[in-house]
Each structure stands twice: as C-alpha cells, then as structure tokens.
C-alpha cells in the first residue's frame with residue numbers, strides 16, 4: 549500500500565470561535581471564508597488534491613427556522629455556559645444572505661458540486677466532548693442532528709473531527725464517545741499527535757498549559773515531536789472505527805514570524821516525504837478562517853505544499869485521499 553496524504557479542514561466560520569471572539573473581533577478572517585473555500589477548490593483541482601471538509605452542522609441550515617427545527621431537544625448542559633452556542637441563536641441573522649458568519653449552505657453546495665472532496669462532520673453545534681457538565685446522551689443527540697441536517701442536503705456523513713480535538717481514543721473513559729460515532733455510522737475520525745505536548749489536558753502537567761502552548765508553537769518550526777506520520781493500517785486494530793491522527797496543523801501565515809515561514813514549510817514537506825517513502829499517512833489540517841487574512845501568502849504556502857505532493861506522487865505514488873477513501877482502503881486491506 550502506498551503512502552497517503554490526507555487534508556481535513558474544520559469548516560465552522562464563527563461557530564468555531566464563538567466562545568473566544570465576537571464576529572467583530574475576527575471579522576476579516578471570518579468574512580473571507582467563502583472566498584477561501586472557492587480558492588481551496590480551485591487550487592486542489594489544479595494539483596488533484598482531495599480535501600475533507602469537517603463541517604459544523606449549523607452551517608447546513610438554510611435559515612434560522614430550519615436550524616432550530618434540527619436542533620436536539622437535549623442540548624449540552626456545560627457547567628460554563630459560554631461554551632453553548634444555543635443562547636446565541638436569538639442574536640444571529642435569519643439566513644446566509646443576512647448573516648454569512650453563521651450559515652454556509654452556498655459553500656457546502658459548491659464543495660458538493662465539485663465532486664472531488666468529502667463533506668464530513670465537525671458535530672452539529674461545535675460540541676465539546678471534554679467540557680464538564682455535558683453528557684453522552686447529549687453528544688448522541690447532537691451527532692444525530694448533524695447527520696439528519698446533512699441528509700436533508702443529500703450529504704452522507706462518514707467522518708468526524710472533534711471540536712478542539714477533544715478526544716483521547718486510547719483512554720477507556722472516551723470509549724462511550726467512540727461508541728456513539730459507530731452507532732451513527734461514522735467510519736473514521738481525526739485523532740491527535742502522540743506527543744504529550746498535544747495531550748496536556750490528560751497529563752499532570754496541565755497547570756503548565758502555557759509552556760505547552762509555546763512548545764506547540766515551536767514544534768511548527770523546529771523538530772520537537774518528530775514527523776507524526778503513521779502506519780494507519782497497523783495502528784487501527786478496531787476496524788469498525790478508523791483513527792486517522794493529525795500529523796500537523798498548518799498554522800496561518802505569520803507576519804510577525806515571517807522569517808521562519810520557510811522553516812514551517814520545510815517541516816511539513818519533510819513529514820510528507822517521510823510518509824511517502826515509508827508508505828505512511830501524513831494528515832494535515834487547519835481551518836478555512838485561518839486563511840481569511842494574509843490570504844495570498846497562505847495560498848502561496850499551500851501551493852508549495854501541493855507542489856511537494858505532486859512530486860511525491862510522481863516519485864513514490866504518494867496518494868491524496870479523503871478521510872473516507874483512506875478508511876475504505878484500510879477496511880478492504882483486511
């Protein structure tokens with residue numbers, strides 16, 4: 549089996565950051581998401597790269613009435629209320645024309661029409677599986693809503709990305725969450741890098757979270773945690789639900805650290821090359837809104853990555869796959 553290049557995009561617009569920033573605070577990035585989607589489709593076509601859009605369920609709604617009609621009765625009861633987007637529904641606009649920060653049916657339809665990519669789920673309400681106060685029945689209902697609203701748009705949901713990557717697939721305590729995915733016919737999800745700097749909330753170091761934020765930042769430029777490529781055929785013992793762990797988040801172009809942009813790209817290309825040579829998977833991800841500012845520079849970086857993919861595809865048959873395409877190959881290899 550050849551190496552594989554997987555790209556997942558957490559498509560969420562304001563629903564991915566509502567608990568941290570207002571639309572006004574982050575307007576430039578958010579208002580350009582539609583344009584970013586157009587350019588992603590265009591560039592991926594040029595290099596024949598497949599993308600998986602892990603899409604927040606709210607974005608599928610044609611208007612607020614539909615969003616409310618698909619909302620579960622049993623909503624997440626986080627102890628800290630700021631994590632629930634439902635109270636915000638009163639203040640958002642009626643539909644995408646009125647409020648492109650909270651609806652995205654036109655973008656979803658473009659991805660669907662392109663035909664080369666996958667639309668997966670990022671849960672219905674950007675659900676936080678590790679935030680205290682919510683429970684598994686609420687997650688189950690949330691996922692049910694995500695699948696139902698996508699079904700209305702004729703989008704079958706087969707893959708999932710957990711908001712804020714809140715999943716520890718190797719811990720017994722998270723097994724019920726994975727069981728909910730299986731129950732709803734989800735075949736794969738994006739896990740995390742193995743290094744403990746990406747898993748601090750489950751370690752005794754949690755109090756030192758700032759140090760780990762810095763380490764994660766540095767890891768984007770210099771090698772701290774290795775390439776994070778995976779033999780996905782070997783790591784998945786449970787074929788009923790495939791883990792396609794993250795190799796790297798593609799950080800947005802940084803004006804402040806622009807001198808180091810080439811180091812960041814070099815690190816990604818090195819990981820891709822290792823995966824291609826060793827027949828492993830390299831899984832890159834980010835959010836479309838990360839490209840909403842410094843859009844030209846971000847797309848120039850992405851084009852360099854795509855060029856690397858092209859040459860690895862030629863030299864090593866390194867293949868671009870959606871999450872579900874790769875999942876199907878893993879399942880068929882048994």
Ligand SMILES: [Zn+2]
Pocket residue numbers: 558560564670674710711712
């Ligand atoms: Zn998210």
